[in-house]
Amino acid sequence: MTIALKKPHKSARKPKGDGHLRRGEILAAAEKIFIAEGYAGATIRKIADAVGVSSTALYMHFRDKDQILLEISDDAIGQLLAVNVDIAHRPIDAVSRVRLMLEAYMRFAFDNPNTYQLVFCGSRDVISKEKQAATAELGDRCFEEFSGPIHEIAAAGRLRTGSGESAAQVLWAACHGLVALLITMPDRNWAPREELMKVTLDGLLHGLVTD
């Protein structure tokens, strides 16, 4: 029983045949807001306003809010993967590759704190697991690149304790913990970032790997 008032359109509309452009515009606007204000701050309405479009319009190009932000994150993580692949191909010893990858990982986190939190600190509360599909796969590939040199080390019998797999997971987790704490509690009395990274890497690599 709605009365369906039809106002004549005010012609304040975007051009016609450029639907594919819109997608990019949305991603660009969303990325800015997301970087500046984080997951909760990047609301559908704000993004839509920034693009100059109604909030409804976003749903023509993306299934839901999470898809927008995850697509942005995919981009960022793709870069991280590229770095890892590059490092993996360098003609240096495995321990150096491991160290370089972990350093790159941590720098990535510091450079993209919101993306990092969305992907690596996202509780099931805020973003459901199925939606992560694509992003999670990129993360997996990063981890695989990283596991490579560690399995080399394990195969060479240079692991002081545990399997190659658990060593890889532990190294990842330690670096994750460091950046996660620094990102989520920036006001604490932290030792200098570089020193914390160094102590973490020196400590763990020295503790896990024999020369």
Next chain:
Amino acid sequence: MTIALKKPHKSARKPKGDGHLRRGEILAAAEKIFIAEGYAGATIRKIADAVGVSSTALYMHFRDKDQILLEISDDAIGQLLAVNVDIAHRPIDAVSRVRLMLEAYMRFAFDNPNTYQLVFCGSRDVISKEKQAATAELGDRCFEEFSGPIHEIAAAGRLRTGSGESAAQVLWAACHGLVALLITMPDRNWAPREELMKVTLDGLLHGLVTD
């Protein structure tokens, strides 16, 4: 211009002079829901329903939702602090105390994943820093208890690298990273929990501390 309809009360109300009891009832109900459904799942209305009271009523006993959940967390973290204090007083060497505390910390996280996430993984997005005041202080005291033995080790010149403070932060961060990943990504192909804990602690302690 509201018309102020006054219906006679249906007498489906809670008993009279027990306002102070209500607070505890709310906390109990909230804790159940919070444990079962996490931060976002524990809505004001659900908690109120469980207590058998209107959602408005909660605001008579708590300033806002976060205060309820943080009060629950305070409780849990108080227990962790007690454990740390206990360990700190045992007549064993400093490295053993460090290890026991970190193990207790990780077990606490696994036993109280939602509390752990709320307090240690909470981005500014979901809960503002000022509100954390009391809880953060408990966390600080935990960390201080933990720092104690590490500074002993540092003072004895047994630290291979970095200051006592950075060693403490790194050890904490590594354990945090491990539990955070295991909690937020439970479906991954993790090595057994106990092995990961052991590798983390063995690796870092061996790498940072000389015998």
Next chain:
DNA sequence: ACGTTTGTGTGATTCCCGTTTAGTGTTGGC
């Protein structure tokens, strides 16, 4: 030239959420 389909959008609405406002019934002290 004209109806129809398709792409691209919109305003209003739905359903939650946390939180606020204004008012209600009971009780204890005088």
Next chain:
DNA sequence: GCCAACACTAAACGGGAATCACACAAACGT
């Protein structure tokens, strides 16, 4: 008996994500 304090409530607010029914221009088929 009156009245303030208490413990509580229904209704509403403003803002979130998401959906609905519709609107209008261009492109296409004949």
